[in-house]
Amino acid sequence: MVNWTVILDIAKKQLITKFKSTAIAALGVTFGIGAYITLVSFMTGLNNMLDDLILNQTPHIHIYNEIEPSKKQPVDGYDAFKNSFNVVHSIKPKLSQKKIHNASPIIHFLNKNKEVKGAIPQVKMQIFYIAGSIEIAGNLTGIQPVEEARLFNFRDYIIAGSPEKLKNTENGILLGSGIAKKMALSVGDRVQISTIKGDIFPLKIVGFYQSGISDIDAIQSFVNLKTVQRILGEAQNYITDINVKLYDIEKALLLSQKTEQQFNVTAIDIKTANAQFETGTNVRNLITYAVSIALLIVAGFGVYNILSMLIYEKMNDIAILKAIGFSGNDVQYIFMSQALIIGIIGGILGLLIGLIFTNIISTIPFKTDALAKVDTYPIDFNVWYYIIGFSFAIISTFFAGYLPSLKAKKIDPVKIIRGQ
Amino acid sequence: METVLEAKNINKYFKKPVLFHVLKDINFKINKGEFVSIMGKSGCGKSTLLYILSTMDTEYEGELNLNNDLITGESRQKLTFIRNKHIGFVFQFHYLLSEFTVLENVMLPAKKLGEKSIKEIEKDALEKLKILNIEHLAHKRASQVSGGEKQRVAIARALINNPLIIMGDEPTGNLDSHNADNVFNIFKKLSVEDNLSLLIVTHDEDFANRTDRIITMEDGRIIS
Ligand SMILES: Nc1ncnc2c1ncn2[C@@H]1O[C@H](COP(=O)(O)OP(=O)(O)OP(=O)(O)O)[C@@H](O)[C@H]1O
Ligand SMILES: [Mg+2]
Numbered sequence: 001m002v003n004w005t006v007i008l009d010i011a012k013k014q015l016i017t018k019f020k021s022t023a024i025a026a027l028g029v030t031f032g033i034g035a036y037i038t039l040v041s042f043m044t045g046l047n048n049m050l051d052d053l054i055l056n057q058t059p060h061i062h063i064y065n066e067i068e069p070s071k072k073q074p075v076d077g078y079d080a081f082k083n084s085f086n087v088v089h090s091i092k093p094k095l096s097q098k099k100i101h102n103a104s105p106i107i108h109f110l111n112k113n114k115e116v117k118g119a120i121p122q123v124k125m126q127i128f129y130i131a132g133s134i135e136i137a138g139n140l141t142g143i144q145p146v147e148e149a150r151l152f153n154f155r156d157y158i159i160a161g162s163p164e165k166l167k168n169t170e171n172g173i174l175l176g177s178g179i180a181k182k183m184a185l186s187v188g189d190r191v192q193i194s195t196i197k198g199d200i201f202p203l204k205i206v207g208f209y210q211s212g213i214s215d216i217d218a219i220q221s222f223v224n225l226k227t228v229q230r231i232l233g234e235a236q237n238y239i240t241d242i243n244v245k246l247y248d249i250e251k252a253l254l255l256s257q258k259t260e261q262q263f264n265v266t267a268i269d270i271k272t273a274n275a276q277f278e279t280g281t282n283v284r285n286l287i288t289y290a291v292s293i294a295l296l297i298v299a300g301f302g303v304y305n306i307l308s309m310l311i312y313e314k315m316n317d318i319a320i321l322k323a324i325g326f327s328g329n330d331v332q333y334i335f336m337s338q339a340l341i342i343g344i345i346g347g348i349l350g351l352l353i354g355l356i357f358t359n360i361i362s363t364i365p366f367k368t369d370a371l372a373k374v375d376t377y378p379i380d381f382n383v384w385y386y387i388i389g390f391s392f393a394i395i396s397t398f399f400a401g402y403l404p405s406l407k408a409k410k411i412d413p414v415k416i417i418r419g420q
Numbered sequence: 421m422e423t424v425l426e427a428k429n430i431n432k433y434f435k436k437p438v439l440f441h442v443l444k445d446i447n448f449k450i451n452k453g454e455f456v457s458i459m460g461k462s463g464c465g466k467s468t469l470l471y472i473l474s475t476m477d478t479e480y481e482g483e484l485n486l487n488n489d490l491i492t493g494e495s496r497q498k499l500t501f502i503r504n505k506h507i508g509f510v511f512q513f514h515y516l517l518s519e520f521t522v523l524e525n526v527m528l529p530a531k532k533l534g535e536k537s538i539k540e541i542e543k544d545a546l547e548k549l550k551i552l553n554i555e556h557l558a559h560k561r562a563s564q565v566s567g568g569e570k571q572r573v574a575i576a577r578a579l580i581n582n583p584l585i586i587m588g589d590e591p592t593g594n595l596d597s598h599n600a601d602n603v604f605n606i607f608k609k610l611s612v613e614d615n616l617s618l619l620i621v622t623h624d625e626d627f628a629n630r631t632d633r634i635i636t637m638e639d640g641r642i643i644s
Contacts, residue, residue: 003531003532003534005531006528006531006532010517012520013517013519013520016519017518017519127460198622201644288624313554315517317515317517317518319515320515320516321517321528322476322500322508323474323476323503323509323515323528324503324504324577325500325501325504325505325529325532325533326500326504326532327496327497327500328496330532413476414471414476414477417471417511417515418467
């Protein structure tokens with residue numbers, strides 16, 4: 001039978017008399033865990049921010065019609081040449097192919113799927129912004145602003161105005177911040193755009209859009225879906241793109257393949273489109289964990305050191321304990337519990353230090369044009385880091401304490417008593 | 421007469437640095453309530469014998485019976501338990517745990533045994549301290565009492581689980597004659613009043629002469 005009260009009592013008393021070295025060993029653990037929490041929270045915060053920059057505004061599945069030459073040329077349908085070898089030169093794609101056929105049934109179908117958070121239509125077109133005599137080439141996208149905000153964090157990229165304001169203004173436009181700067185326009189002004197065919201439309205600026213990627217901000221603007229359909233002179237079923245957001249990003253590939261087969265459209269999933277992001281995230285995580293584990297190994301040596309010292313100093317006590325009826329296991333448990341006490345105290349302090357540090361970092365201003373919605377350094381507060389950090393502390397001190405305690409277990413009391 | 425401890429043909433060798441036959445054919449019995457002393461020249465093997473009898477050393481030949489049970493060859497765990505419950509050991513150097521108070525030191529073997537509640541153990545411990553006339557030291561740290569007092573604390577600790585036998589390796593070796601006398605009287609009283617068996621190694625002839633029986637050793641043998 002193991003009498004834990006006695007064992008813990010002995011362990012505690014010995015640590016208290018060696019307060020200084022105990023404190024130093026515990027501080028080693030504190031430092032390791034504090035650094036881990038700070039690093040992982042900060043690194044992941046940055047990771048998430050960078051990922052969000054792209055992934056949040058990127059649909060999980062993007063459905064459109066690839067502009068490509070028709071596979072079936074008119075000559076193929078002509079019976080007279082059915083058995084001959086036909087050569088057609090200079091095949092051009094059909095104009096109408098930009099439009100997705102049966103877009104509304106597809107949207108309807110996707111929205112009914114339980115895995116889909118939302119599927120919304122867009123209409124993209126090329127235009128020119130007219131500034132006096134100069135025409136600046138650009139893209140105009142017709143959207144459902146409020147839905148975009150719900151699904152693709154559209155609101156984060158609006159630096160003036162709001163999705164609701166765009167929705168409620170019939171001829172409103174959310175102008176790209178780069179164009180606005182170029183043309184010295186402000187909210188409430190009017191801007192004229194012209195289509196490729198040359199039709200000119202005046203639009204009212206309800207706000208500015210800034211993605212953080214200046215090449216995009218210099219050309220991209222948004223209007224309501226209906227507005228762009230009217231500019232194009234197309235009906236309400238004219239849709240060029242469908243953007244789908246899922247609840248689980250991992251399902252994107254499968255659903256995109258299914259959609260492609262079922263509806264004869266092009267559907268690209270986010271992983272295929274942004275393969276490089278995962279690599280970056282993985283490398284950053286690797287660095288974080290490598291540094292943290294290195295720190296904890298150092299802390300582990302600290303614990304190993306103090307326990308070895310303690311056991312050396314307490315040889316006589318160990319011999320007495322064994323002489324009066326404590327078993328080798330009891331003695332081992334005494335030193336193991338000392339290691340774990342150091343681990344627990346050091347670990348908890350480390351978590352606190354980490355919490356304090358990350359809180360301080362999260363208030364340091366961090367202003368960058370690329371990220372409109374970020375004011376301070378990003379920190380990812382996540383209980384899991386604290387759980388993992390604490391487990392790290394316990395595991396590393398456990399291993400650090402194991403070898404010395406095994407030595408204590410094996411001490412022969414007769415040898416020690418004789419040595420006097 | 422009831423036998424508490426019996427040694428049969430105990431032989432022990434040290435293999436390093438050279439093969440050395442330390443204990444040669446040791447045979448003796450100790451009865452209940454008997455106060456026995458062991459004498460002999462330095463290096464004749466008294467301590468070595470005592471470590472074997474106390475079950476701390478298991479590398480020997482022969483048989484050892486405690487209370488008529490064979491304990492030779494028992495598992496380490498069983499021997500630890502026997503040491504805890506049935507054998508009280510007093511060293512020449514008063515080994516106490518210096519971080520603990522006198523009372524806590526005395527309570528330690530009983531806490532390990534775990535047969536009684538902490539309250540009862542504390543009561544027992546205070547009683548033992550009283551027998552040894554040191555109850556006023558109960559709450560002092562073990563490192564803050566004198567050598568003679570420490571020796572008595574160690575005896576109180578050896579008594580706490582009411583063992584069958586107390587073994588001592590020169591327990592009065594470091595004490596002045598007054599304190600040595602004191603310890604002898606305590607042992608005598610325990611033997612007479614509580615019928616406790618005692619086996620004490622000593623170099624003090626006065627001490628030995630007052631015990632019930634003297635075992636004399638020479639060169640690893642019992643000669644009388
Ligand atoms: N670990 C060991 N290895 C080898 N020889 C040893 C060892 N321990 C003791 N001896 C030898 O065994 C003999 C008996 O030692 P022991 O300590 O039992 O003597 P003792 O009778 O208790 O002497 P003292 O009265 O001085 O305490 C001595 O000659 C000693 O040198
Ligand atoms: Mg000796």
